[in-house]
Amino acid sequence: MNIERQVLRRTETSAEEIVVNFGPQHPSTHGVINFVTQTTGEIIRRSVPDVGYLHRGLEKIGELVPYPGYMPFTDRIDYLAAMFANEGYALAVERLLSVEAPPRARYIRAIAGELCRISNHFISIGTMATDIGAATPLTHALRERESVNDLLEELCGARLTFNCHRIGGVAYDLPAGWGDKVLRFLDHLDSYVQEFDRLISFNKIYVKRLANVGVITRAQAIDYGLVGPNLRGSGVKWDVRRDLPYGAYPDFEFDIPVGTGRFGTVGDCWDRYYVRVQEMLESSKIIRQALAKLPEGEIMAKVPRKLKPEAGEAVGRVESARGEMLYYVVSDGSEKAHRLRVRTGSFMAMAIIEELSHGIMVADLIAIIASLDVVAPEIDR
Amino acid sequence: VRITLGLDSTSLTRRYPKLAILATLFMAFALPAGLYLAALAIFPLNTPERIDATVDALAAWCGRLVGADWQVHLAGSPYRYLVYTLFLLLVAFIAVNYAAVFGGASTWVERRVAGRMQSRIGPNRTGAAGFLAWVADAVKMVLKEDTIPASADQLLFRAAPYFSMVGLLLPFVVLPFGESTVVTDMNVGVFYAAATSAFVVVGILVSGWASNSKWALFGGIRGAAQVLSYEIPAGIAMMVPVLMAGTLSMQGIVRAQGGWPWEWFVFRNPAAFVAFFIAVTSSLAEGNRTPFDLPEAESELVAGYHAEYSGFRLAIFLMVEWANMWIMAGLAVTLFLGGWQVPQFVAEDYARLFGTGLPPSLGWFLLQVASMLIFIIKTWALVFVFIWLRWTLPRVRVDQLMSVCWKYLVPGAFLCFIVTLLWQMLVPPVGMDYTGYALTLFALLVLGKFLVDTRRNIAKVKGHRVDLSNW
Numbered sequence A: 001m002n003i004e005r006q007v008l009r010r011t012e013t014s015a016e017e018i019v020v021n022f023g024p025q026h027p028s029t030h031g032v033i034n035f036v037t038q039t040t041g042e043i044i045r046r047s048v049p050d051v052g053y054l055h056r057g058l059e060k061i062g063e064l065v066p067y068p069g070y071m072p073f074t075d076r077i078d079y080l081a082a083m084f085a086n087e088g089y090a091l092a093v094e095r096l097l098s099v100e101a102p103p104r105a106r107y108i109r110a111i112a113g114e115l116c117r118i119s120n121h122f123i124s125i126g127t128m129a130t131d132i133g134a135a136t137p138l139t140h141a142l143r144e145r146e147s148v149n150d151l152l153e154e155l156c157g158a159r160l161t162f163n164c165h166r167i168g169g170v171a172y173d174l175p176a177g178w179g180d181k182v183l184r185f186l187d188h189l190d191s192y193v194q195e196f197d198r199l200i201s202f203n204k205i206y207v208k209r210l211a212n213v214g215v216i217t218r219a220q221a222i223d224y225g226l227v228g229p230n231l232r233g234s235g236v237k238w239d240v241r242r243d244l245p246y247g248a249y250p251d252f253e254f255d256i257p258v259g260t261g262r263f264g265t266v267g268d269c270w271d272r273y274y275v276r277v278q279e280m281l282e283s284s285k286i287i288r289q290a291l292a293k294l295p296e297g298e299i300m301a302k303v304p305r306k307l308k309p310e311a312g313e314a315v316g317r318v319e320s321a322r323g324e325m326l327y328y329v330v331s332d333g334s335e336k337a338h339r340l341r342v343r344t345g346s347f348m349a350m351a352i353i354e355e356l357s358h359g360i361m362v363a364d365l366i367a368i369i370a371s372l373d374v375v376a377p378e379i380d381r
Numbered sequence B: 001v002r003i004t005l006g007l008d009s010t011s012l013t014r015r016y017p018k019l020a021i022l023a024t025l026f027m028a029f030a031l032p033a034g035l036y037l038a039a040l041a042i043f044p045l046n047t048p049e050r051i052d053a054t055v056d057a058l059a060a061w062c063g064r065l066v067g068a069d070w071q072v073h074l075a076g077s078p079y080r081y082l083v084y085t086l087f088l089l090l091v092a093f094i095a096v097n098y099a100a101v102f103g104g105a106s107t108w109v110e111r112r113v114a115g116r117m118q119s120r121i122g123p124n125r126t127g128a129a130g131f132l133a134w135v136a137d138a139v140k141m142v143l144k145e146d147t148i149p150a151s152a153d154q155l156l157f158r159a160a161p162y163f164s165m166v167g168l169l170l171p172f173v174v175l176p177f178g179e180s181t182v183v184t185d186m187n188v189g190v191f192y193a194a195a196t197s198a199f200v201v202v203g204i205l206v207s208g209w210a211s212n213s214k215w216a217l218f219g220g221i222r223g224a225a226q227v228l229s230y231e232i233p234a235g236i237a238m239m240v241p242v243l244m245a246g247t248l249s250m251q252g253i254v255r256a257q258g259g260w261p262w263e264w265f266v267f268r269n270p271a272a273f274v275a276f277f278i279a280v281t282s283s284l285a286e287g288n289r290t291p292f293d294l295p296e297a298e299s300e301l302v303a304g305y306h307a308e309y310s311g312f313r314l315a316i317f318l319m320v321e322w323a324n325m326w327i328m329a330g331l332a333v334t335l336f337l338g339g340w341q342v343p344q345f346v347a348e349d350y351a352r353l354f355g356t357g358l359p360p361s362l363g364w365f366l367l368q369v370a371s372m373l374i375f376i377i378k379t380w381a382l383v384f385v386f387i388w389l390r391w392t393l394p395r396v397r398v399d400q401l402m403s404v405c406w407k408y409l410v411p412g413a414f415l416c417f418i419v420t421l422l423w424q425m426l427v428p429p430v431g432m433d434y435t436g437y438a439l440t441l442f443a444l445l446v447l448g449k450f451l452v453d454t455r456r457n458i459a460k461v462k463g464h465r466v467d468l469s470n471w
Helices: A003-010 A058-064 A068-075 A082-097 A103-132 A136-156 A178-201 A204-210 A218-223 A229-233 A269-293 A345-356 A362-372 A376-380 B011-015 B018-045 B048-066 B080-117 B133-143 B154-173 B189-197 B199-210 B214-245 B250-255 B270-286 B311-336 B347-354 B362-390 B398-426 B429-460
Strands: A018-022 A034-039 A044-050 A312-320 A323-331 A337-343
Touching (some): A044 A362, A068 A082, A103 A136, A103 A178, A103 A204, A103 A269, A103 A362, A178 A269, A204 B398, A269 A362, A323 A345, A345 A362, A345 A376, B018 B048, B018 B362, B154 B199, B189 B250, B189 B311, B214 B250, B270 B429, B311 B362
Antiparallel strands (some): A034 A044
């Protein structure tokens, strides 16, 4: 399918206009995505995302391997926030089996998940700064992310593709002394976020580049099905952790940061960016509470070795770092899923780019893509 | 402290590790120092009369060595222009090499500074402290294949880097390194420097067009719009010191200033203080440095105008980019920050120490070295600020770039120009002296505030310190 030609066919073009392929290989498309962009120079007329370059048939694989065997594959759906991909799948299959993870496992999932959210948001805000042209914040963010990765490596042995959760619980209990290390890191994180704010968040040029750019109104955000920080950036207070609570989240007190239009309009790029910065602090709150209230006990529920759920369907919804991640699993009574569907935040975010792209500048397109925090494998699966 | 030395792949330096230190010291100090000394030896002779006298004296001296009586009168010789041309080529050789060495060495400085700012180490493998990395980079660049896209405009694609290089090298003609160390002191020096440095944008525009790539074209067009716009505030801001000195000659402007900070033009007039920042901002934009690096904005245009270049031609573009920092900083230092002026030494001292006839006295040479050192230190300090800005600030957008230029810098520069006119007419010299003291004090206070803030910010995040163990 030649989307470039399609774009040209759908709109009349003039001699001044050119069509540029922003991608698939481009430093700031955050993966292998192509933005077919019709432009008269600096002003973009429209930009159409062309997705699918990273399609690996992950949903089909879910129908070809037994239920527990699919867990490592979920890591590959979103490699920057793999904990949530694990958790969503585990939740869906647990509902299919009518089992529930024991309380300690639920707490460990919450702790690991929120650490993973911090790690993901570090990447997100760092690459955002890089896309705006500031090279330094990314390396600082990556340095801090290394500490999170060290903690997660200690927990489950992996730094990126964790394969940490199991259907019915988690694979590993917390190592001895790990909680104190996490608390030390969180103390550092709280002061570090302030440092990061001084470094870039309130930088005059940075704010000027992001405020009033790529404004997604409340209605637009809901219409396009945006989720997670992208939705909350537009002022919609929706968070699966609070509104459709799962796991251990009903036990925790935390705020849901939303965009306030502090420097411009509600729903601009800066709002989406800053929601992520604030979410890191909220995650820190959740982890502190979870470590304080961590119950003793089993980390795995009693599940049979061979999983054969009764015929039926189940949905697992988790609040991933990129917003609501939904697993829909249909069972036909065999040990493999009959149908598996994953609905991800990045894919939902791609649709709105064309709507936002009318009349913006080339640099704004980069800012919008960065502020939506898309990850190519999560779009294409 | 154990210094890890690089060049491990070559058995020579593995067997004799001191070779790496020697090579580093040579490249870092002996080579630039040699270039400076060569400039000091050659540049002051660069007038027909002095060349005549030198050649005559040299011939007589050589004749005495072989016991013959050689008498040359170059002034009356038909070959005199041949000698002058050879002399100019020698001068050009020194200047071009200086540009290349500075361009290379500044990439190392930039990478090390960036490393520190980004809490990493930076290159530290090749040569002591990684200094030879830029030599290795240059060698790599030269050895790489020079690819030219099939659909590119062959002639223009090949020619574009040289336009940029010409734009880099021509301003070196009037940029004074020291009291006597200038290729030639044109009476239109400022005008000449502003005009020739704009050649760089011809290279950017031509390369953007000739590459026949959309990214390169974006970069080229952006570069043209940006550099041409910022020429205006830069040019008007540069007129402020011209008004204050009453001459366009670079040396004349430096001589109108003094060695102490309160004698620099930047502090002698509030308008010049503002004009200094306008000039530096504009020259950042002209040199495509962050926050104005739009023509090669990596996150937007991949590599911008040099996206299609490789090998030696890319090396030229990169050399121009970095060596241009010397021109930018050197111009600002010359026009606003007192140039090479040594505190407490006035023009008569130079004349007195020069004595009569050639060669001049040792004291004169020492004073020259001091004046060059002062210029070099000031310029490097400003280059450091440029590097520092680059790794701190995000990039502005095209429309913001233009509105900064046309809405703020151009009117601001005009205002500075007019205020300077009135200032020169209405304020007596003693008033300028007091302004100098006051503004110097103000600058010191700002600097002090900055240092206090920095200390406080560092104290806030515990554990951040300069770690010199892994240099």
